[in-house]
Amino acid sequence: WCRLFRDNNFTIGISLEGSEDLQNHHRPGKRGEASYPAVLRGITLLQHYRVDFNVLIVVHDDMARHAAAIYDHVVSLGVRYLQFQPLMNEGNALQQRYQLSADNWGRFMIDIWRQWRKRGDMGRVFVINIEQAWAQYFTHISATCVHSARCGTNLVMEPDGKLYACDHLINSQHYLGQLANNTLAPAVDSATRLPFGIKKSQRRECQRCSVKIVCQGGCPAHINSAGYNRLCSGYYSFFTEILAPLRAWPRDLNGLKAWRADVMGRFSG
Known part of the structure; x- marks a missing residue:
């Protein structure tokens, strides 16, 4: 399978709860067994065969206080592309009474942002929620249906x-x-x-x-x-914080070039 994925330029999405304990508790196998070892084996295989992949982490209230630890753990596995998605109140989430408050969503994502900056991971680890918001600031175009002015393209x-x-x-x-x-x-x-x-x-x-x-x-x-x-309030808190470093630049190609030159200059220095 890995050879097939690599030879045909597949990008594989992996769902991970963020840590071994959270994964085994919230996403057990079909017979109730621990699922983390199987996920880890899958990641190791994809890395060995050089298959592109990203990790999707669905955020709920039980995870809100563990953002920095979750980020550190996932990055320690060699993951370089991460996406965080808020829990949708549907299906099994409703049946098992999972919840996600706006405050916890905002707090979690801000903690991810701060940990990403603290570690100096810009350019090494790509958090899609941050990267896409920054790109949208300059280009006025969203790569996702969630934050597009009009959605309906994600059939x-x-x-x-x-x-x-x-x-x-x-x-x-x-x-x-x-x-x-x-x-x-x-x-x-x-x-x-x-x-x-x-x-x-x-x-x-x-x-x-x-x-x-x-x-x-x-x-x-x-x-x-x-x-x-x-x-709403969670998105507002998160976006307000991550946009603050960009507000000094105009929202156009010249602004993007100037911002990039500034960032690259600080990193190279």
Whole structure:
């Protein structure tokens, strides 16, 4: 499998809870056994065969106080590409009563940011949540649907061939039809015209927010019954802190070049 992945330029995503204890407790194997050893073997194999991979860590309240330790542990495994995703209140998360508060989401991500800076890992370890926000500051374009001004480009296909506009909104309102009867480009066009993706960044509270430039309202699946993103204050805290070093530069190509020259100058010095 690793040779196949390498020879065909696959990038593999690995879900990891962040530490051995957290992994074994929250993500046991099918028979209740510890799953961390299997994940570690997989990472070791991918590294041995030089297969590109990144690690996805889903954040919930039980992890909020352990951000720095989680970061240090994952990086110690040789992982260089990390992404942190907030818990979605759906499926097994609801059944097992997992939660994630806005305060804990913001606190966790700020602690990740501070640990990344403290260790001097810029240019060595790529935290996608930080890298993409910085890129969006200068380019005005998001690489993710979550922080795009309009979403609907991240389609999902069920095993029976049904296409939906979002992998967190699999219901009749977001059904696009059967893949056998569609081509992907028209399906994406249809998805981006649905109200959920158009309205996400148009909510009133977003228009006066200083971090809208990189947040754009977040994920529609996080919007509560009152019409607010339940992680709003967490995103605000995180983005406010990580954007502070960029605010002195204009949001254009010249600003990006000047910022990069400044950063590279400080690192080379």
